[in-house]
Amino acid sequence: MTKIISIANQKGGVGKTTTTINLATSLSAINKKVLIIDADPQGNASTGLGIPYEDRSPNLYELIIDRELDPSAIKETQVPNLKIITSNTNLAAAEVELANVEKREFVLEEILNKTKNFDFIIIDCPPALGFLTINSLVASSSVIVPLQSEFFALEGISSLMNTIQLIKENYNSKLNVEGILLTMVDKRNSLSSLVEKDVREHFGEIVYTTTIPRNVKISEAPSHGKPALIYDVNCSGSMAYIGLAKEIINKQGQ
Numbered sequence: 001m002t003k004i005i006s007i008a009n010q011k012g013g014v015g016k017t018t019t020t021i022n023l024a025t026s027l028s029a030i031n032k033k034v035l036i037i038d039a040d041p042q043g044n045a046s047t048g049l050g051i052p053y054e055d056r057s058p059n060l061y062e063l064i065i066d067r068e069l070d071p072s073a074i075k076e077t078q079v080p081n082l083k084i085i086t087s088n089t090n091l092a093a094a095e096v097e098l099a100n101v102e103k104r105e106f107v108l109e110e111i112l113n114k115t116k117n118f119d120f121i122i123i124d125c126p127p128a129l130g131f132l133t134i135n136s137l138v139a140s141s142s143v144i145v146p147l148q149s150e151f152f153a154l155e156g157i158s159s160l161m162n163t164i165q166l167i168k169e170n171y172n173s174k175l176n177v178e179g180i181l182l183t184m185v186d187k188r189n190s191l192s193s194l195v196e197k198d199v200r201e202h203f204g205e206i207v208y209t210t211t212i213p214r215n216v217k218i219s220e221a222p223s224h225g226k227p228a229l230i231y232d233v234n235c236s237g238s239m240a241y242i243g244l245a246k247e248i249i250n251k252q253g254q
Contacts, residue, residue, distance in 0.1 A: 026245035050225025142178035
């Protein structure tokens with residue numbers, strides 16, 4: 001069975017794309033076959049894996065409009081075992097173009113049901129609770145919520161949790177929260193520690209033991225079109241994502 005995980009939070013800049021790329025790379029490194037779906041019109045996951053803009057056709061927008069999987073949309077990356085369905089700014093039009101389409105919440109699920117031979121599909125959601133995020137959640141078995149270790153971290157997460165619950169009740173009874181991932185953690189900062197304490201007290205066991213530190217190498221890697229694990233496998237950020245992958249694998253007993 002393919003496990004489909006959405007990386008979602010309607011707040012921008014919390015590390016969704018960074019988590020998508022580096023978690024997928026970590027899972028690929030332990031011989032899992034992984035497919036990334038770049039469901040954000042900004043196309044940052046595609047850029048972060050070094051896919052040039054001109055090489056992004058066919059992409060997710062075309063698949064959604066056609067409601068069909070074109071195998072040529074599944075593109076190789078520089079990481080063994082890791083493939084990607086790319087996106088570009090055209091994807092922003094999908095919401096308008098499918099506004100009156102029947103069962104429009106299930107379009108992405110229909111497409112992903114036709115993929116084969118992947119252990120994990122990881123969806124990088126846009127920073128909004130619109131059509132693309134709802135489609136992603138309907139298609140997924142679980143959600144990882146990256147949460148930045150800052151004062152406003154918990155602001156808005158209740159909206160996301162309510163959306164997840166509504167989707168579970170109305171469209172996808174199997175959907176659950178895989179985990180909450182604390183990102184951009186600075187252990188030297190007392191506020192960062194207080195936020196972590198609050199989040200763990202509020203959400204308990206669904207918060208991952210692994211936290212992702214603030215790390216220069218993680219920030220630099222996308223500008224080189226590489227995951228942090230390829231850019232610098234020994235940096236603290238890379239080691240943290242390897243730890244996260246282990247935690248996810250152990251959780252599902254693989």
